[in-house]
Amino acid sequence: MMAGIAVSTNINGDNAEFLCHADETLLDVLRDRLGLMGAKEGCGTGDCGACSIILDDCLVCSCLVLGAEAEGRRIETVEGMAQGDQLHPLQQKFLEHAALQCGICTPGFLIAAKDLLAKNPDPTEEEIRFGLAGNLCRCTGYDKIVRAVQDAADVMRGA
Amino acid sequence: MNFDPSHSKRSFSSVGTRPIRPDGVDKVTGRARYGADFNMPGQLVGRILRSPHAHAIIRKIDTTKAAQLPGVKAVLTAADLPDLTNGDAAMYDILDNCMARKKALYDGHAVAAVAAIDARTAKQALKLIEVEYELLPHVTDVDQAFAPDAPLINDTIFTTGVDPKPDRPSNVSMRSQFGHGDVDAGMARADFVVERTFKTEQTHQGYIEPHACVASVSSDGTADLWVCTQGHFVYRQHCAQLLGMDVSKLRVTSSEIGGGFGGKTHVWAEPVALALSRKAGRPVKLVMTRDEVFRASGPTSATSIDVKIGALKDGTIIAADATLRYSCGPYAGAWAEVGAMTAFACYKLENVRTVGYEVLVNRPKTAAYRAPSAPMAAFAVESAIDELAKKVGMDPVDFRIRNAAQEGTNASYGPIYGPIGIGPTLEAVKDHPHMKAPLGKNQGRGMACGFWFNFGGQTCTDLNIGMDGTVSLAVGTVDVGGSRASLSLVAAEELGIDYSQVRAVIADTSSLGYNDMTDGSRGTFSSSMATISAARNAIKILRERAAQMWDIPVEDVTWENGHAVAKGETHGNLPKLSLKEIAAASGTTGGPIAGHSEIVADGAGVSFATHICDIEVDPETGATKVLRYTVVQDAGKAVHPTYVEGQYQGGAAQGIGWALNEEYIYGKDGRLQNAGFLDYRIPVCSDLPMIDTQILEIPNPNHPYGVRGVGETSIVPPLAAVANAVSNAVGVRMLHIPMSPPRILAALDA
Amino acid sequence: MRYIRPSSIEDAVGLLAEASGKAAVLAGGSDLLVRMKGGFIEPELIIDIKAIDALRHITESEVGFVIGAAVPCAVLGENAALRRAWPGVVESANLIGSKQVQGRCTIVGNLCNASPAADSVPALVAAGAKALIRGPVGSRTIAVELVPVGPGKTSLAPGEIIEAILLDKRQPRSGDAYQRFTPRTEMDIAVVSAAVNLTLDDQGVVQSARVALGAVAPTVLLVEEAAEILTGSRLDDETLDRLAAACSGACRPIDDKRGTVEFRRKVAGVLAKRVALAAYQRAGQK
Amino acid sequence: MVEVTLWGSLAAAAEGNSKVEIEAKDIRELFKRLNERFPGLEPLMERGIAVAIDGTIYRDTWSKELPTGAEIYLLPRLAGG
Known part of the structure; x- marks a missing residue:
């Protein structure tokens, strides 16, 4: 009765297959079965955004997705942002602006910011603040995060 | 100690720059390993069963069914944790808090634990544990618990610090008192007096990473603990003592830490994980859920504070008096004591008295939260000061400047101050453009001051120079917010090499001598002091080696900008030797080159800040919006200014959250109603404006570079700054934190 | 626990009826997974309706809009015609949770969760929206306000699923709006x-x-x-x-x-x- | 001989003396003499005491010398966050 569900999916451009239980979240699958520890569990209830991933171009909390739902979908995690040793502009700007202190929320913020800039390449400060409101940060007061996203947006637009 | 820690004026080349942190790339690529990101082969999953009752005798625990469930490898109760504390009351409280012994003392108190092959089995096993409770009357409110007829939480608690000694137990574990002069006589002379009672609710540090550890105990008595903590040496000490292990056989490795703010200075589940592993004979991973973090780690005190301040017509504060009641959970604490010490620390006062009462309540054991106890006291005092300034007819900044403490002032908590920054932060605020910006309708501006002691303490650092001339720095204070970058800068500065040539790591407890925790804003202060001392020890060796290489007396060798330089008439023409050249030759000149340092980093300089807040209040709903916020704080010397700003901004944001919406809400049943991030409302990105910062540098004379701690002070002024802003916006004095919309609306309608 | 992803509404209703109260319907999951995590419910069967094509679209006809039960709230905001006709409904759906939650949650889920504080429900009720219900004995359509009957309780019969929300075509000179009060x-x-x-x-x-x-x-x-x-x-x-x-x-x-x-x-x-x-x-x- | 000031609660436990003259050359000796003279201080001393010498706070350094004429103030030991 506990037979695993076989799931085929695509993670950061690579095909992946795994077995999971019906009630297992995608976050648990990523971390415990696939060894992708970038997404963090801060709450497990969709309230902190630390486990954010992009699922078929849609930003979601992986703690609110079942592993079984990943069948046939495309998943992007923080591990897929850098190309080889070339950091994504958001990653680079987070470092330059010191937009992280403890860093536990950083993977979620990077993914949420990536999704935000994909949909709105030139956001205002207010749009950034509301766009990232699903991600909690307790260290920075958000100031340097917002600045890093603004700066990265400029770089990505070639401004 | 061959090390002079006193400040000398110098110019810096590395210190004060803003390079990228050494652990940065790992943290933006998801590679950094936090508490829950570590696994051991064969590991089990640990889970804890918690009391749903606020106060209950544990009559019986039947674990038979749980133990029989296939996949369960260990079941644990207090019976498995014999009392080895040997009369140490503080340790006994920690033991009892880790696993309730006779009574469950709060909603969330651990009563049993299991280790099983996977999470679902562990969860199922918890349901099979049968606990028989006998419910007792409970009390969760600090004022109700303080009342003489309150339900008694611990019948061994007799108030200390009162004369005569009480003959019956109560919920007040200690009375403490500070001050000097004659407050009553001073108050009698006052032309204006403000007297108010303030209340603040309990808050949580709200770190995003839940407590997590992996424990592995071998049958030969050795053990490993991987854990997110602010102090792995302290965790080792506590776990070893509670479990009867040899300190040196328990190796504790601190993972990357996802925030602590004081909440990861105390052991909660770690001794349980070790005990489970010992019983099961396998590694055990134990990760708290968010619900457990709120219910069963260590939030702040809730407080109730009476303040009375009197001033003369000319604006001199002539007397100041405060009585502070702080909740400390169900165990004795010393939180009001700290509040009583900090309350009036910003001011030069002839007559001052503060009295603190530690109050037991059926809530989780209070833990430190960033400048613990100071924000609540500052809220009460700075609110009253603002009101008093109005009565006297003075501008609130000028009123504070007139009464600010200075070098030579006797602090309200006792000793005299050295060079301090309260005056300069106030002068900077007075001149700040923020203070002159116009305000609109329903908007108000508030400002407030804050103080924190800062700590030093035991510190140990190793600095090892590789054969290629690069430096590895092993530090024992956990890096929560970028201290590895700062300490690398300090090592580079002292050795005279480039920042990129240094790599700082946090060493485990087997690799370095004892270090106190990263608390009390001591991380960069004390470890930089130890790093400088270690670097100077290394330089001494480098000079000896250069002398050997040149075959000249070591007295003729100096160290300048990363090079050995030969001095004197006879060797003046020798070309200087770089650190890299000396390192390359080290194999033939006496072996590896290293500098070590073991110090007690005394002399942490006190820290002051002044904050300005603009807020808009919707008078119809009580909704608030922070429009602008400015932090001015003394850093002594900012080693990495970007991370100093980050500390200022983070503390301010936490304080704003506390001021406006964060609070523990208990039901009549004594249960916590909002144990999650949805209803425990820490500020989100769209709740805040940019937070402007201004770093002042008034050197700490007791540190070679003038460094003071910077981490904590920034959370002290915001409660009062925001409250003063709201009070100015609505014209009603706000007395209860958080100023949630229902409270603001109720105050307006009162 | 089992997880099934039926491809037709008939199959979904059949599975739900068969499971006699021990199944849970999964659309966005933003409430369901939270309740499962907290141990408040332990369904034996999870029926994921997102593979049912008919439930995944917003269709506009002469009579109005049909919003399928599996359409995430974020998608409502991307539909220009809907936004023009029913801005209040759309703004209510786009206030639920965060961007991450809006990418998952649905207005049908919001309605069936039967929380008095659900954001989209007042807007739907004001809009006069109707719920198209499919059950073992056929279909029925009721006013949205008749679905929740108390906190966490709905009027749906065993085996019934809300298939879609129906909104009327807009008359000229009409407008709707929604606001909520939250501390954050x-x-x-x-x-x-x-x-x-x-x-x-x-x-x-x-x-x-x-x-x-x-x-x-x-x-x-x-x-x-x-x-x-x-x-x-x-x-x-x-x-x-x-x-x-x-x-x-x-x-x-x-x-x-x-x-x-x-x-x-x-x-x-x-x-x-x-x-x-x-x-x-x-x-x-x- | 040094003059030592005790914080309020400590003074109460030291028979009401807020200032005490003591023959002590370092912190260790100071603690020893205080304990001898005022046995009532024991529980407070056990909980931990810090010594401020001319405003600089020392927590663990027994060997720290007490210069004559210095301002010496006893404080409770604190926890930080």
Whole structure:
């Protein structure tokens, strides 16, 4: 009765297959079965955004997705942002602006910011603040995060 | 100690720059390993069963069914944790808090634990544990618990610090008192007096990473603990003592830490994980859920504070008096004591008295939260000061400047101050453009001051120079917010090499001598002091080696900008030797080159800040919006200014959250109603404006570079700054934190 | 526990009926997974309806809009025609949780969760939306306000699934609006909420109105007295004050961790005024 | 001989003396003499005491010398966050 569900999916451009239980979240699958520890569990209830991933171009909390739902979908995690040793502009700007202190929320913020800039390449400060409101940060007061996203947006637009 | 820690004026080349942190790339690529990101082969999953009752005798625990469930490898109760504390009351409280012994003392108190092959089995096993409770009357409110007829939480608690000694137990574990002069006589002379009672609710540090550890105990008595903590040496000490292990056989490795703010200075589940592993004979991973973090780690005190301040017509504060009641959970604490010490620390006062009462309540054991106890006291005092300034007819900044403490002032908590920054932060605020910006309708501006002691303490650092001339720095204070970058800068500065040539790591407890925790804003202060001392020890060796290489007396060798330089008439023409050249030759000149340092980093300089807040209040709903916020704080010397700003901004944001919406809400049943991030409302990105910062540098004379701690002070002024802003916006004095919309609306309608 | 992803609504209904109360329907999962995590429910079967093509679209016809049960709230915001016709409904759906949650959650899920504080429900009730229900014995359509019957409880019979939400085509000079009160700007649950839907005549006089309040009673309230006050008016100050009083009076709130009785009662009136003005302005522009 | 000031609660436990003259050359000796003279201080001393010498706070350094004429103030030991 506990037979695993076989799931085929695509993670950061690579095909992946795994077995999971019906009630297992995608976050648990990523971390415990696939060894992708970038997404963090801060709450497990969709309230902190630390486990954010992009699922078929849609930003979601992986703690609110079942592993079984990943069948046939495309998943992007923080591990897929850098190309080889070339950091994504958001990653680079987070470092330059010191937009992280403890860093536990950083993977979620990077993914949420990536999704935000994909949909709105030139956001205002207010749009950034509301766009990232699903991600909690307790260290920075958000100031340097917002600045890093603004700066990265400029770089990505070639401004 | 061959090390002079006193400040000398110098110019810096590395210190004060803003390079990228050494652990940065790992943290933006998801590679950094936090508490829950570590696994051991064969590991089990640990889970804890918690009391749903606020106060209950544990009559019986039947674990038979749980133990029989296939996949369960260990079941644990207090019976498995014999009392080895040997009369140490503080340790006994920690033991009892880790696993309730006779009574469950709060909603969330651990009563049993299991280790099983996977999470679902562990969860199922918890349901099979049968606990028989006998419910007792409970009390969760600090004022109700303080009342003489309150339900008694611990019948061994007799108030200390009162004369005569009480003959019956109560919920007040200690009375403490500070001050000097004659407050009553001073108050009698006052032309204006403000007297108010303030209340603040309990808050949580709200770190995003839940407590997590992996424990592995071998049958030969050795053990490993991987854990997110602010102090792995302290965790080792506590776990070893509670479990009867040899300190040196328990190796504790601190993972990357996802925030602590004081909440990861105390052991909660770690001794349980070790005990489970010992019983099961396998590694055990134990990760708290968010619900457990709120219910069963260590939030702040809730407080109730009476303040009375009197001033003369000319604006001199002539007397100041405060009585502070702080909740400390169900165990004795010393939180009001700290509040009583900090309350009036910003001011030069002839007559001052503060009295603190530690109050037991059926809530989780209070833990430190960033400048613990100071924000609540500052809220009460700075609110009253603002009101008093109005009565006297003075501008609130000028009123504070007139009464600010200075070098030579006797602090309200006792000793005299050295060079301090309260005056300069106030002068900077007075001149700040923020203070002159116009305000609109329903908007108000508030400002407030804050103080924190800062700590030093035991510190140990190793600095090892590789054969290629690069430096590895092993530090024992956990890096929560970028201290590895700062300490690398300090090592580079002292050795005279480039920042990129240094790599700082946090060493485990087997690799370095004892270090106190990263608390009390001591991380960069004390470890930089130890790093400088270690670097100077290394330089001494480098000079000896250069002398050997040149075959000249070591007295003729100096160290300048990363090079050995030969001095004197006879060797003046020798070309200087770089650190890299000396390192390359080290194999033939006496072996590896290293500098070590073991110090007690005394002399942490006190820290002051002044904050300005603009807020808009919707008078119809009580909704608030922070429009602008400015932090001015003394850093002594900012080693990495970007991370100093980050500390200022983070503390301010936490304080704003506390001021406006964060609070523990208990039901009549004594249960916590909002144990999650949805209803425990820490500020989100769209709740805040940019937070402007201004770093002042008034050197700490007791540190070679003038460094003071910077981490904590920034959370002290915001409660009062925001409250003063709201009070100015609505014209009603706000007395209860958080100023949630229902409270603001109720105050307006009162 | 089993997980099944049926490809037709008939299969879904069949599975649900067969499981006799021990199955849970998964669309967005933003409530279901939280309740499972907290141990509040332990379904034996999870029926994921997102593979049912008919439930994944918003269709516009001559009579109005059909919003499939598996359409995430974020997608509502991306539909220009819907946004134009029912801006209040769309803004309510785009206030639920965070961007991450909006990428998953659905208005049907919001409705079936039957929380008095659900954001999209007052807007749907004010809009006069209907729920298209499919069950073992066929289909039926009921007004949205008849779905929740108390906190966490719905009127759905065993085996029934809400297939879609139906919204009428818009008459000219109509507008709707929704606002909620939350202590935080985002990521929060409504302490009080209000939705107003109006149609004006060509003189700018309110011809018909619907007013709904959330988080002030065990279920979302449709306040008919408030609608009557608005009808025939141009939303002058006196009308708005009467509206506020009627809405405050209609509340049957409780004290809880999110707000007090007094607060909810007062702010319900405040929000009703603000929302009525917003709806009136929108109606006037069309 | 040094003059030592005790904080309020400590003074109460030291028979009401807020200032005490003591023959002590370092912190260790100071603690020893205080304990001898005022046995009532024991519980407070056990909980931990810090010594401020001319405003600089020392927590663990027994060997720290007490210069004559220095301002010496006893304080409770604190926890930080």
